[in-house]
Amino acid sequence: MPRETHEDRSGAARPDAYRRAADYVAAALIYLRENVLLTEPLRPEHLKPRLLGHWGTCPGITQVYSALDQLVRERDADVLLVTGPGHGAPAVHANLWLEGTHAAYDPALSRDAEGLRELSRRYCAPDGFPSHLSPAVPGTLHEGGELGYALATAFGAALDAPGRVVACIVGDGEAETGPTAGAWHSPKHLDPETGGAVLPFLHLNGYKISSPSLFATMSDTELTHLFRGYGWDPRIVDVTPDGAGGPDRPDRGDRGDRSELADAVADAHTAITAIQRQARSAEAPDPRPAWPMIVLRSLKGQGAPAEVQGTRIEGTFHAHQVPLPDVHEDPEQLRALEAWLRSYRPEELFDEEGRPVPEVASHCPEGDRRIGMQPAADGGRLRTPLDLPPLAPHAVDLGEGRGRTTAGPNEVLASWLTEVVRRSAERRDFRIVSPDELASNKLDAVLAATDRAGTWPVDGYAEHLSRDGRVMEVLSEHNCQGWLQGYLQSGRHGLFPTYEAFASVVDSMVNQYAKWLKTSREVPWRAPVSSLTYLLTSEGWRQEHNGYSHQGPGFINNLITKKSTVTGVYLPPDANTLLVTMERLLDETGKVNVVVSGKHEAAQWLGLDEARAHCAAGASVWDWASHGEPAAPELVLACAGGIPTVETLAAARLLREDLPEAAIRVVNIVDLCALAPADRHPNGMADGRFHALFGTDLPVVLDFHGYPSAVHQLLHGRPRPDRFHVRGYVEEGTTTTPYDLLAANGTSRHDLAITALAHLEDRHPKARALAERHAAHRDALRAELRRTGVDPAEITDWRWSA
Template sequence: MGSERDGTRAYRRAADYVAAALIFLRDNVLLREPLRREHLKPRLLGHWGSCPGITLVYAALNTLVRERGTDVLLVTGPGHGAPANHANLWLEGTHEDYDPALARDGSGLRELARRYCAPDGFPSHLSPAVPGTIHEGGELGYALSTAFGAAFDAPDRLVACIVGDGEAETGPTAGAWHSTKFLDPATGGAVLPVLHLNGYKISSPTLFATMTDAELTALFRGYGWDPRIVDVTADPGGDPVADAVLDAHTAITGIQRRARAGDPDERPAWPMIVLRSLKGQGAPHRVGGERIEGTFHAHQVPLAGVHEDDEQLAALEAWLRSYRPEELFDEDGRPRPHVLAACPAGERRIGMRPAGDGGRLRRPLDLPPPEPYAVAVPGGPGTATASPTRVLAGWLTEVMRRTEESRDFRIMSPDELASNKLDEVLGASGRAYTWPVHGYAEDLSRGGRVMEVLSEHTCQGWLQGYLQTGRHGLFPTYEAFAPVVDSMLNQYAKWLKMSHEVPWRTPVSSLTYLLTSEGWRQEHNGYSHQGPGFIDNLLTKKSTVTGVYLPPDANTLLVTMERLLADTGRINLVAAGKHPAAQWLDLDAARRHCAAGASTWRWASTNGGEDPELVLACAGGIPTVETLAAAHLLRGDLPAARIRVVNVVDLCALAPPDRHPHGMADAEFRDLFGTDTHVVFGFHGYPAAVHQLLHGRPRPDRFHVRGYVEEGTTTTPHDLLVANGVSRHDLAVTALRHLRGHSAAADLAASYGRRRDRLRAEIRRTGADPAEITEWRWQP
């Protein structure tokens, strides 16, 4: 063990050398000849500043793995420090195991340097192409919550998480420090955060760098952590980072041992490390009168003028030679035995842990059949009433029961489960919380798998980490506030798109948002709660990793969720209502409808939906009601009109098949919408989303989409619909404008307009929707 510890400093020198070489060199990567400009890369990319600190942590974790056999997964928040991760993966042989061209010799190192920041190679930050990685770190703030997601229900796993001190300034990271209060030491693993305090962001000091040790200790103790401060700015002898990691691991196993013996700590104070090091430690101290090491000038690429400046070229060569590569690599470029002695062997290597490719660990969920939970519609469409999410809750409760032993399904929600009528699941699993609560509370459980915290960022980070390590989950939230995680959605969609392009990546369970408390029924909460724009953001992402579903009733919601909880490799959005509403399809019809993505509702159409003069289309629960009400008006007042009613449940079915894998074939699209027929479309969200999907279809100008157009206030449900032009009367008036062959159309449209306006005046007088609206039911 002593010799292995002695080799750690040589190992760190080797890793730092390789990391710097990846940034600067495309040839002469082992400096076997004097450095010349033709050896340099034409573009210098990467963030050297965090590389030495990442290697310090990686090497310390290697010591932990070697000496105690611990299962370690690493989440690296400073993703642009990727040269360090690559260096460690190359030294431990993981890169070679995934790709023999990256062998641990001179040719393999030259190939790794060639690929780093090259077209079709490795990007400047972490990515799915990097083994052992579940988090990119391109956008800062999400590493810590992702690490906790990876630790839940993985009792033998230690997730080490490097949090940059710049990243620590973000709101999502600030919220994620509370995650220990949700981690059950009896059933979960542990997270060991390392706050890498190297002092600087791109061009200014970090907030945490201005804090004293006493202030840092007070802050993290207040969060509930047990901090350990390690200062290597003077590069002392020994291995203080490894010592701190081993000490933290001893504390972690103590917390877990007591909990698993039935005597859990009341407020477990999990250890964390504050690592003080110089920014870009090891870089030249000063060049050309400018300080580099220990300043923000080392943050990205030091010596960025090396292509033109002779002094910088000489300084770069001196810097690289200071690592004494001839002592670290043999004549063939292989790391020498004393360097490799610091690496764990085989599957214990950090880059080779199965959780780093979590699809390998994934097992399909044991999903219950939806039949016992389906709503019967014995009297025909619209004759039964149910809350879609309350019906779904019964099915999800059984999912929770079936996964009680496997513990591979969780629900992450920002304190909205009861509001969204999903609280029945608490009968199968309580709300996760490990700290004592002094006061009244319901359904709290240390081992609970329902997780509620008022931070959408934390919920999504938890769920991403959980899914990326082979498990399953669901993210229910208010529709209006899902855009809080717009940027996280962006990052994760890119991660999934790239994952599909990495041959060895195994697909993980899809991330599914269940958006409820939808804007059309947020009239009481007002304008701030009325916003369906999350759909629009998802539709901008690669079609191979996205899906949008708008089930119109409880049975279509059940069928949709049964499909999506078995899905892999995607981000899916489901918008569904929580209030009691009419049920249109029995379960068999719901299955056929969802399989098609969109279909004609012949029972709501005239002439059986054949040879239509006009199509009334709809997508979303509330617009479906208004569209059917408009169809009912027209059937009664203009019976000669041939009107087809089409409901769309898979929104992306509208797209041409060459633009989305769910897109209907051209023939199917024509069968529903014709080629010249006008279509009046009542839509759940912003009209532009439908127009975007229809691009490339025949004559998209014939689609007249009515949706949310940013008109809202605290009002009544029907008044909100009228304000946005989505009410039954607005849809009917729009339809009549395109039923030109009927002489009564114009007068009827005027009549509907007057009726709409009278109803609105009545709403203003009474403050409530009239019975004509609230008591309307479909009648054939």
């Protein structure tokens, strides 16, 4: 935990001096590694060898930070800041250093000249702070960037946090993204009685990397109409300075003691508390509350030189990143940089030891009210484990026999999740987010314990919809990802069920989040947050009716490219293994997990105790499905996934009938990452256990739920991976029947038997003829289903028999 610091903050606060100090420090972080307070003339050797950072957004970030500081000091507001323009990290670091948060987490970053020098040396240096926000930066729970889900993340952090104001800076380039466009609808899911509030700042500084932003081309009237149409109450604040000439010139409406922006923030806070007060009182709540938001017009890179060598900088895209990129070689640019830095008059802002003067320091809140010390930004410390109900009352009893008892895995899981929702009702720390697919995926039993969240009235028929619902449904995977990420990062729990084919909509978002979690593990003061778990259902093998576009299991491939310490992939073959898997993952921290489960009625293979043992092992031999000498098999039939399990067991049955003298072992894999060597994945099996399952030189025919490349990637590093013959989805699909889809991809029971027989030919001469017979039968079945339009009864009515 960070230490508390107490420093002299006496003296009247001066917001204008504070902003000058923050802008100076931000610019110094981009350029300087020595002489950080310009106590001597600037020389090339004082510069960093590489200049990295995005100056253009920094002055606007500081303006927002400064206004929020005033709100906290004047009203004791509980403020969490989510910064969408994450590459404006120099501004965030500057504010954290000035308020003393950096020193609280690391005494080496003390609020004096030596601490500032150390901060500057670490920024964009090996093993230091990156050029964007990261888990190493206190007060942050989101990296930011052009992906555009800062706003949705902010709403996730505000859910079930009634005293919290989540301020969210949305850059005008970021605002062009689809995720941001969808997130503007989020207030329609935010309960003003039980939730906090989000105060967005759309930061219009006019430019992206090299072109104008679209929002900056809009008039105030157009912007007002747009955001009122979304349901917001927008306030436009223009802080572009009058005249020209650097940071000395006043912002519009800046009166020294406070700014027009600070007034707008205070007014917005008054409106927020009024909405919440009405919702939390005996009065009827406003059915369509218009939450305040602020459109902040500012100058791109305000304070930078207006023009250098004939090129306009301030107020143009040339200020977006490093405004003076050639200061090492160009004496004129070096002189311009020194003039720019000295225009902030650092000698007025810092004392002889480099400490912020009282007029600057006293602007900052104190203690945990400092924005950088916000507890929710290190939500793992707020997290309490879920109260998980026992599994036994919900488990499937194999009363009709193994493989003959049927159940819908998702319906069984939904029964258990209903109790999870009930047990979490008092603490309000568990939510389900889903892109309008809860009922479709057979999980709607949870609506017996809660409703769907919706605050705006519905003109028409609706079921299970109320302000305080714990299920968040919206046709935007981006919103679901952002909401859940913010909810988990601020200390709570959740689950993300979605169609398997559409999970890839958030590929880039999960990429960034997995990297965030990996880095978080390397930050000693961060506590782990609840794992983010995707339940992928409506899986590709049962999307034969929806067609080729819905047959996409590639989300697994994306996830296993991420750091193994923060990823897991689980393919429970039946309802009981799904229950056991979900119990484990909802209690876990610090990871991104994918669980693939079918929603249709299907055969059940393991009792609850067997399922616990199987899931603990990650993979195990199913002796009851194997035949021949168990200790000396000739071949292994392996499977991973619900549909592949059925096909593999059907293939094992065919081989037992065709070739009873052969010894064949059946292995089921529930934890896909168990296939990896133990030194490459924490879930990986040790060599001895791996060889006990798959032998050392046996051929293995492995039927896999997804793309075969995922299995081959995990097997890399195992001895003789070439003996694994992986069958899976190979991009063959259309609107057809389930069996035809399997056969088209070579994963049907007949294809598996054919592949196995090809590896048994040397020992069993009749294997080739048997393989030819199965091929002919497979082709006949495909021809017949084309005539009838349905799979034959021998496929649909097949049941396991010992």
